Amino acid sequence: MSNRxxxxxxxxxxxxxxxxxxxxxxxxxxxxxxxxRDAVExxxxxxxxxxxxxxxxxxxxxxxxxxLAISSDDPGLFANLFFAQVVTGVNAVVEExxxxxxxxxxxxxxxxxRLSRIFKSRAADGVMLLAxxxxxxxxxxxxSSGLPVVHGGRxxxxxxxxxxxxxxxxxxxxxxxxxxxxGRKRIATITGAQDQxxxxxxxxxxxxxxxxxxxxxxxxxxxxxxxxxxxxxxxDLLDRFPxxxxxxxxxxxxxxxxxxxxxxxxxxVPSDVAVVGFNDIVTAQHTTPALTTVRQPIDAxxxxxxxxxxxxxxxxxxxxxxxxxxxxxxxxx
Amino acid sequence: MSNRxxxxxxxxxxxxxxxxxxxxxxxxxxxxxxxxRDAVExxxxxxxxxxxxxxxxxxxxxxxxxxLAISSDDPGLFANLFFAQVVTGVNAVVEExxxxxxxxxxxxxxxxxRLSRIFKSRAADGVMLLAxxxxxxxxxxxxSSGLPVVHGGRxxxxxxxxxxxxxxxxxxxxxxxxxxxxGRKRIATITGAQDQxxxxxxxxxxxxxxxxxxxxxxxxxxxxxxxxxxxxxxxDLLDRFPxxxxxxxxxxxxxxxxxxxxxxxxxxVPSDVAVVGFNDIVTAQHTTPALTTVRQPIDAxxxxxxxxxxxxxxxxxxxxxxxxxxxxxxxxx
DNA sequence: GCCGAAATTGGAAGCGCTTACAGAACCTTA
DNA sequence: TAAGGTTCTGTAAGCGCTTCCAATTTCGGC
Numbered sequence: 001m002s003n004r005x006x007x008x009x010x011x012x013x014x015x016x017x018x019x020x021x022x023x024x025x026x027x028x029x030x031x032x033x034x035x036x037r038d039a040v041e042x043x044x045x046x047x048x049x050x051x052x053x054x055x056x057x058x059x060x061x062x063x064x065x066x067x068l069a070i071s072s073d074d075p076g077l078f079a080n081l082f083f084a085q086v087v088t089g090v091n092a093v094v095e096e097x098x099x100x101x102x103x104x105x106x107x108x109x110x111x112x113x114r115l116s117r118i119f120k121s122r123a124a125d126g127v128m129l130l131a132x133x134x135x136x137x138x139x140x141x142x143x144s145s146g147l148p149v150v151h152g153g154r155x156x157x158x159x160x161x162x163x164x165x166x167x168x169x170x171x172x173x174x175x176x177x178x179x180x181x182x183g184r185k186r187i188a189t190i191t192g193a194q195d196q197x198x199x200x201x202x203x204x205x206x207x208x209x210x211x212x213x214x215x216x217x218x219x220x221x222x223x224x225x226x227x228x229x230x231x232x233x234x235x236d237l238l239d240r241f242p243x244x245x246x247x248x249x250x251x252x253x254x255x256x257x258x259x260x261x262x263x264x265x266x267x268x269v270p271s272d273v274a275v276v277g278f279n280d281i282v283t284a285q286h287t288t289p290a291l292t293t294v295r296q297p298i299d300a301x302x303x304x305x306x307x308x309x310x311x312x313x314x315x316x317x318x319x320x321x322x323x324x325x326x327x328x329x330x331x332x333x
Numbered sequence: 334m335s336n337r338x339x340x341x342x343x344x345x346x347x348x349x350x351x352x353x354x355x356x357x358x359x360x361x362x363x364x365x366x367x368x369x370r371d372a373v374e375x376x377x378x379x380x381x382x383x384x385x386x387x388x389x390x391x392x393x394x395x396x397x398x399x400x401l402a403i404s405s406d407d408p409g410l411f412a413n414l415f416f417a418q419v420v421t422g423v424n425a426v427v428e429e430x431x432x433x434x435x436x437x438x439x440x441x442x443x444x445x446x447r448l449s450r451i452f453k454s455r456a457a458d459g460v461m462l463l464a465x466x467x468x469x470x471x472x473x474x475x476x477s478s479g480l481p482v483v484h485g486g487r488x489x490x491x492x493x494x495x496x497x498x499x500x501x502x503x504x505x506x507x508x509x510x511x512x513x514x515x516g517r518k519r520i521a522t523i524t525g526a527q528d529q530x531x532x533x534x535x536x537x538x539x540x541x542x543x544x545x546x547x548x549x550x551x552x553x554x555x556x557x558x559x560x561x562x563x564x565x566x567x568x569d570l571l572d573r574f575p576x577x578x579x580x581x582x583x584x585x586x587x588x589x590x591x592x593x594x595x596x597x598x599x600x601x602v603p604s605d606v607a608v609v610g611f612n613d614i615v616t617a618q619h620t621t622p623a624l625t626t627v628r629q630p631i632d633a634x635x636x637x638x639x640x641x642x643x644x645x646x647x648x649x650x651x652x653x654x655x656x657x658x659x660x661x662x663x664x665x666x
Numbered sequence: 667g668c669c670g671a672a673a674t675t676g677g678a679a680g681c682g683c684t685t686a687c688a689g690a691a692c693c694t695t696a
Numbered sequence: 697t698a699a700g701g702t703t704c705t706g707t708a709a710g711c712g713c714t715t716c717c718a719a720t721t722t723c724g725g726c
Contacts, residue, residue, distance in 0.1 A: 005454065005455070005682095007681095007682055007683085008682065008683065009682085017705075017706085018705060018706045018707075019682090019683080019684095019706085019707090020684085020685080020705065020706060020707075020708095021704085021705060021706080022683095023683065023684060023685080024684095024685095024704095024705090026683090027684080029684095029685095030703090031703065031704055031705080032704075032705090033703085033704060033705090036704080036705080048453070050450055050453050050454040051454075051682085051683075052391075052454060052456075052681085052682050052683070053454070053456055054387055054390050054391045054396070054456075054681085054682080054683090055391055055681070055682035055683040055684090055711090056682080056683055056684075057387050057683090057711095058385075058387045058388055058391050058681085058682080058683070058684090058711050058712070058713085059682075059683040059684040059685080059710080059711055060683075060684055060685085060711085061684090061711095063387070065435075081414055081417065083417055084414065084416055084417040087436070087438075088438070091436070091438045091444075095438070095441060095443045095444055095447070096443070100435055101435065101436050101437070102398075102433055102434065102435055102436070103420070103424070103434050103435070103436045104434070105420075105421070105424045105428070108428060110428045110429070111424075111428055114428070117383055120381070120383050121338065121383040121384075121385060121386070122338070123385075123386055123387075256619055282616060283615060283616050283619050286589055286616050286619050286620055287619055288621045338712095340711095340712055340713085341712065341713065341714095342712085350675080350676085351675065351676040351677070352676085352677090352712090352713080352714095353675070353676060353677075353678095353714085353715080353716095354674085354675065354676080355713095356713065356714055356715080357674095357675095357714095357715095359713090359714095360714080362714095362715095363673090363674095364673060364674055364675080365674075365675090366673085366674060366675090366722095369674080369675080384712085384713075385711085385712050385713070387711085387712080387713090388681090388711070388712030388713040388714090389712080389713055389714075390681095390713090391681050391682070391683085391711085391712080391713070391714090392680080392681055392712075392713040392714040392715080393681085393713075393714055393715085394681095394714090
């Protein structure tokens, strides 16, 4: 066992060909005779040769890696099932290629700086960006970098060129229509942050459904997607609209908060007030009562983002995608 | 704006020095005069130069990246808060360096192959391995690769050279001692998979506490860490030991299952039976009643693994770490 | 104001690969 | 069988950087 790793030269020598030929075999480029190819492949096997990615990318034009970047202000945000699931989906597709997956959590300035260096120095073949801040300077940088960039979700200020998003508006609308079909008439909503596209879209879905049914859309409290935010909003709602008979909550976390407020006030769910959440995080199965909610295809989001990025890298021009949601009926509505 | 990225040569020319000097400045190596350093730094600024990582690692000895690998058989496993939190911790430390973080989910053969290529071709400066299978061939490969490797958790068959683990045994023991301090006498346990170190360690902690207190340690049902496994085990326990007054459950997921069985049998928690879980996943706050559980410092696990790896890369010899757990008291005990 | 040692610098040789380019080998056709 | 294509193959020039070495400069002490 030599200590020095095996290189193309070793393979070339062993196979009795030139390094050019070895390289062609590795990249299965044309213009290699059957005989030469066999010899090289045997040599690779016998020597246990593994190409040096670094050298490949320095010499060639592809970097050999894609990055998944999460840009937000909340350092704890990644500790969230949502991202874990996105990563799973991304990985499933990346795994089929020989690309490497690089993760960048751009919650801090350091993280952001790192990401912008990647853009500037084109240190990857492409980037998937989950930009959670509105007006994220990174989005602009990403677009102008010339690197293939796929966005997860949209933002209020700017529709990215290529993105994959869930049908937040449609999902919300479906949820509310379901409540209506249950005979509920005084339907409130707890919205998510209204400075984010997702928050606005779900609110819009609510209004759309309520207004189309000729119902009152004024029972609104604004939340921030967190559990405590949900508690506050539910309390507020109950105080202002004691007559409400259903609530569409723009996230499961907020819904969990809402449920506990409802319970502590002695309000029966779903008999007195029906509750529907959004996201279908695991927790939704364990609330009391189990939460009826809108499921987002999160791993599909990851998968489709990655597929889209790969096509972009290949020079294709994919079209952005809106993934359908689905209502998961449990006990709360 | 030229299209060609700025290189050392450009900087050297602009600063009126040689590329050797530029390189020294970049890597802040000694033997550079104040004057030269200033000139180079100014040039870097003015030109917006960003070193090409690929070239750096090809020329130098460091790769510039570390990998976080999760080796398991369950493709869905990563979609688990545990990993998301580990990643958060890892990222926090990696972010302080100029290393890149590469993620490898080695659940499939492809993933595993990828990981072993990394080992063989030393395509990273080091790897953090969360090997969840016992007897994972990857562990052996990792050790023999000569690359710095830090393990998260231990395995039954083999104590890794460098690892970070939670104090599973001590945490379990503390949980059971707490139940004892509550006056419970007939304490059962639902164990985790007994072919994993973590499962065995928690079981050992249970026995240690129970036996030391002179109580009976025979009320045991084996689970598999899943919710349904917890349900089955709880049912079994209730049938075999109708007199039990407490259960230490080796994971929160199983505890959730146990709680629902308890509820359906009309057993009051905690008055009839006290329940303590392990892990403190988010769900633990939302069960009914809220679950008393042992918290693992998961992000600390990620952080410490990374610190350990960095030291290893620097040529130090760190010592393995066992991180303390803490009991989180909620309503179930 | 001179000497040797130490600090600084430039230049060049790679790192392991890809990719023209040009030459060699092999087929076609007439 | 020779001309004119094709298809292979080897060679060499980089990719952008680090680092070694030798050359140059600087500097303290006499």
